[in-house]
Structure formats: structure tokens, C-alpha cells
Amino acid sequence: MGNKALYPETRTNVAGCKLLYAQILPNGSSTPTLGENSGKVISSVAWSATGVLIATLSDTYVAAGAFTQLQLATAADTFVQVKSFTAATTKLLTLDIMTGGSLADIAANAGNIIHVFIVVRDGSTTA
Helix, strand or coil, X not given: CCCCCCCCCCCCCCCCEEEEEXXXXXXXXXXXXXXXXXXXXXXXXXXXXCCEEEEEEXXXXXXXXXXXXXECCCCCCEEEEEEEEECCCCCEEEEEEEECCEECCCCCCCCCEEEEEEEXXXXXXXX
């Protein structure tokens, strides 16, 4: 078990960068839920259409980038693509979920998790 007191810094040549992490738990076409979400990185998550997931961040950031890792309980030709990210204004992260080249929802399963990593630059420091 890891030591929860350890929060390593993100090493970068840009001042004010931080690495944020959250989990989105798919639920078929029903509303997904949030899993691990330390510090309430994501305030809400919902489907906007089949295979299109919208996550709303809790805070705005000067600059941000996101990437995902998909964990599935069974093998599938599925991946998650970051479609758009407006961290400085609307705080929306839009994810497209593709299975076999088409937009598709991911079934509810304890083993199905979308891991979301967000690298942000906050406004507290300048470069």
C-alpha cells in the first residue's frame, strides 16, 4: 500500500504545473459516476450523446492538457480520445469513446474505468 502522505511534484520547466487524477466509472448509457477523485478534480460527468462523455472540472486553469488510460474488464477494440478541453473558460473536458471505429458507451462493470490524467498550469505562479 502506498504512503498517502507522499505527493510527488511534477518536474517541469514551466512554473505552476501540477498533475491531477480522477476516475470515471462508465455505466452503459446511464449516468457515469466518479471513482477516485482526490481534491474534487472533476465536479460532474455525464453522457452528451452515445460515446460522448462530458466531464466538468471543479476549477479553471491557465493552461491544461489531458490524457486517458482505459481499463476494461474484458478485451475489446475500445479507446478513449480527448475531443476538446476548455480548462480556462467552461472547464469542460469532452471525451469520445470509440469501439471498432464507432462511438459507443462502455457497459457498467467494476473493472471498467477511465483513468483521467490532467496536467495543468494554475495562475498562482508565472513562467
